[in-house]
Amino acid sequence: GIQVEQSPPDLILQEGANSTLRCNFSDSVNNLQWFHQNPWGQLINLFYIPSGTKQNGRLSATTVATERYSLLYISSSQTTDSGVYFCAVDRFGNEKLTFGTGTRLTIIP
Amino acid sequence: DAGITQSPRYKITETGRQVTLMCHQTWSHSYMFWYRQDLGHGLRLIYYSAAADITDKGEVPDGYVVSRSKTENFPLTLESATRSQTSVYFCASSRDRVGEQYFGPGTRLTVT
Numbered sequence: 001g002i003q004v005e006q007s008p009p010d011l012i013l014q015e016g017a018n019s020t021l022r023c024n025f026s027d028s029v030n031n032l033q034w035f036h037q038n039p040w041g042q043l044i045n046l047f048y049i050p051s052g053t054k055q056n057g058r059l060s061a062t063t064v065a066t067e068r069y070s071l072l073y074i075s076s077s078q079t080t081d082s083g084v085y086f087c088a089v090d091r092f093g094n095e096k097l098t099f100g101t102g103t104r105l106t107i108i109p
Numbered sequence: 110d111a112g113i114t115q116s117p118r119y120k121i122t123e124t125g126r127q128v129t130l131m132c133h134q135t136w137s138h139s140y141m142f143w144y145r146q147d148l149g150h151g152l153r154l155i156y157y158s159a160a161a162d163i164t165d166k167g168e169v170p171d172g173y174v175v176s177r178s179k180t181e182n183f184p185l186t187l188e189s190a191t192r193s194q195t196s197v198y199f200c201a202s203s204r205d206r207v208g209e210q211y212f213g214p215g216t217r218l219t220v221t
Binding site: 001030031033035041042043044045048050086088090095096097099100101102 | 140142151152153154157159165167168197199201206207208209210211212214215
């Protein structure tokens with residue numbers, strides 16, 4: 001099956017800092033989504049981004065499908081950004097998302 | 110707008126018992142999914158459904174049964190619970206095959 005690798009596995013930042021999270025995948029995809037799992041366990045869909053760039057407030061994401069990676073940018077981090085960020089992908093002809101192992105982000109006040 | 114709900118939120122059961130986890134969505138999404146989340150394994154797909162009466166296996170289907178008689182409901186049954194099925198279970202839905210997935214709040218299941 002498709003392999004999804006996320007880096008870094010852990011990231012600790014001061015409030016106000018910027019961060020870049022990376023997702024590499026091993027095959028062509030027609031579906032890529034970024035999720036945030038907050039400290040209470042809720043999974044929130046951040047972006048549906050199989051290609052191109054999207055922005056939503058302080059968050060933005062870019063997927064370069066031809067090079068098989070996606071980046072999630074968080075600017076001016078807040079403590080509420082803490083949690084685990086997952087990338088999930090779906091190959092062409094498939095109907096199932098494969099999740100990466102996540103990046104755990106901790107924002108210190 | 111209720112979205113997607115799961116019940117119960119917490120469940121403790123004994124080995125060998127049958128237990129059913131419920132999932133309900135109010136968006137009329139075609140696709141529904143069941144995942145389990147375990148430390149060291151991330152999120153893994155158990156079963157999914159493309160529409161009422163259409164279900165298919167995911168990555169880890171053994172020991173689980175699903176049904177989907179109505180579009181809005183997608184129950185997951187553990188026919189004879191085992192300790193290895195202790196996990197957090199998430200239900201999700203999406204409008205179409207490659208659409209955004211929206212997750213329920215999860216059910217924490219402990220099998221003793």
